[in-house]
Amino acid sequence: MRTYTRLPLRLIKGKGCWVWDEQNTKYLDAVAGIATCTLGHSDKALELSLRRQLKTLQHISNLYHIKEQEDLAEWLVDKSCADSVFFCNSGAEANEAAIKLARKYGHKKRGIKKPIILSAKSSFHGRTLAAVSATGQPKYHKDFDPLVEGFKFFPYNDINFIENIITNLEKSQPSISAIIIEPLQGEGGVNPGNRNFFLKLRELCNKHEILLILDEVQTGVGRCGTWWGYEKVGIEPDVFTVAKGLGGGHPIGALLVKENADFLEPGDHASTFGGNPFACRAALTVVKEIERRKILENVNARSSQLVNGLIDLHKAFPNNIKETRGWGLIQGIVLREETKITSYDIVNEAIKQKLLIVAAGPKVIRMVPPLIIKKNEVNILLERLYSTLKEFI
Ligand SMILES: Cc1ncc(COP(=O)(O)O)c(C=O)c1O
Numbered sequence: 001m002r003t004y005t006r007l008p009l010r011l012i013k014g015k016g017c018w019v020w021d022e023q024n025t026k027y028l029d030a031v032a033g034i035a036t037c038t039l040g041h042s043d044k045a046l047e048l049s050l051r052r053q054l055k056t057l058q059h060i061s062n063l064y065h066i067k068e069q070e071d072l073a074e075w076l077v078d079k080s081c082a083d084s085v086f087f088c089n090s091g092a093e094a095n096e097a098a099i100k101l102a103r104k105y106g107h108k109k110r111g112i113k114k115p116i117i118l119s120a121k122s123s124f125h126g127r128t129l130a131a132v133s134a135t136g137q138p139k140y141h142k143d144f145d146p147l148v149e150g151f152k153f154f155p156y157n158d159i160n161f162i163e164n165i166i167t168n169l170e171k172s173q174p175s176i177s178a179i180i181i182e183p184l185q186g187e188g189g190v191n192p193g194n195r196n197f198f199l200k201l202r203e204l205c206n207k208h209e210i211l212l213i214l215d216e217v218q219t220g221v222g223r224c225g226t227w228w229g230y231e232k233v234g235i236e237p238d239v240f241t242v243a244k245g246l247g248g249g250h251p252i253g254a255l256l257v258k259e260n261a262d263f264l265e266p267g268d269h270a271s272t273f274g275g276n277p278f279a280c281r282a283a284l285t286v287v288k289e290i291e292r293r294k295i296l297e298n299v300n301a302r303s304s305q306l307v308n309g310l311i312d313l314h315k316a317f318p319n320n321i322k323e324t325r326g327w328g329l330i331q332g333i334v335l336r337e338e339t340k341i342t343s344y345d346i347v348n349e350a351i352k353q354k355l356l357i358v359a360a361g362p363k364v365i366r367m368v369p370p371l372i373i374k375k376n377e378v379n380i381l382l383e384r385l386y387s388t389l390k391e392f393i
Contacts, residue, residue, distance in 0.1 A: 009351060014041025017370050017377050028380055030369040031356045035218050038245040038286050040370035045289050046248055053281040062270065068280035075287055079227055081236040082256035087275030091217030091243035092126025094253035097269055098213050098241050099130045104263045105211055106177025115177035116169060120156040124187035125215055134180055156185060157194045163204060170208055178211035183229030186218035189364040190325060190332025198233035211261055214240040221245035222290050222371055225300045225328030232327055250282035295371050302378050303328045309382035317389050333365040341392050349391050355384035
């Protein structure tokens with residue numbers, strides 16, 4: 001179907017941070033499957049462990065206990081604030097599960113008949129009907145009404161606005177069951193969360209017994225230089241969702257909850273493929289390799305290098321670049337509103353310079369390379385970005 005506007009490239013091979021097209025042209029990949037190929041392409045450890053897993057057991061069913069799923073859940077619970085995990089196959093599915101959980105929490109814990117979930121403007125939570133209804137960007141809603149009801153939106157990082165909504169809506173009776181929010185808005189323009197905002201948000205949620213759900217689909221699993229994006233804003237959520245980078249390019253998503261939010265019971269939710277041995281083996285290998293190879297240290301070192309390079313680019317192109325921003329290895333270049341150039345123009349030009357980058361809206365260029373990117377590769381990324389931007393002066 002014609003659901004994608006595709007770029008003029010057919011990629012057939014990858015290794016590390018590099019991909020090749022049919023003509024054998026080599027590109028530096030700062031898209032990495034949109035923040036999924038954590039260990040880069042064709043990682044040896046991933047290849048070996050998945051081969052072994054295919055020979056042992058690929059898929060059974062959640063009718064049975066699954067060893068790889070238990071091991072992955074144990075790792076996730078050990079390395080995060082969560083106490084239990086539900087596995088699914090994508091980010092949208094993980095958020096869909098979080099929304100169901102929030103509804104049930106609203107009914108059972110707070111006695112709300114029609115629970116409301118607050119979500120941020122410019123957010124992105126996925127494309128299933130509930131996830132897209134939770135997404136604060138009208139362009140994704142167009143033609144799909146009636147949307148799932150029960151969502152209200154607030155401006156990102158605006159605590160006064162949220163405080164007012166909560167005061168108004170909770171005045172006479174409980175009505176808000178949850179707030180869903182990204183620690184850094186990815187698709188919405190690589191927009192980092194403000195620490196003070198999140199600290200106050202946590203306080204408000206505690207005070208009113210509102211579940212705080214963090215969508216870590218794009219920010220989780222080391223992308224920000226910490227295991228989880230919530231560490232960057234100094235809080236712990238009640239619930240968080242992950243996907244993208246968890247499987248290193250293989251589909252897997254997860255809903256993680258603290259004990260106080262563990263409201264789903266047998267029969268409430270399920271997935272045929274969720275948490276299958278192959279997907280869990282992929283994720284286990286990814287997280288264990290991040291630990292073994294000290295990849296978070298690399299994320300932070302390469303991030304400093306990239307951030308400094310982006311500051312230089314800003315100085316070199318002050319008329320086109322408004323600012324650069326991000327955490328770890330999710331970095332964005334924000335174009336000035338008044339320039340005619342869009343991020344899509346730049347993505348297309350970058351392909352000519354043998355560099356893959358991705359837009360986050362019409363005015364933000366996003367870089368989300370594999371977390372294993374090397375020092376010389378960051379230099380090449382910056383050189384190619386410079387050559388790309390030079391074409392627009
Ligand atoms: C923050 C966030 N949530 C949810 C999603 C949806 O994930 P998926 O495409 O795996 O359904 C995305 C995808 O870009 C995302 O960035």
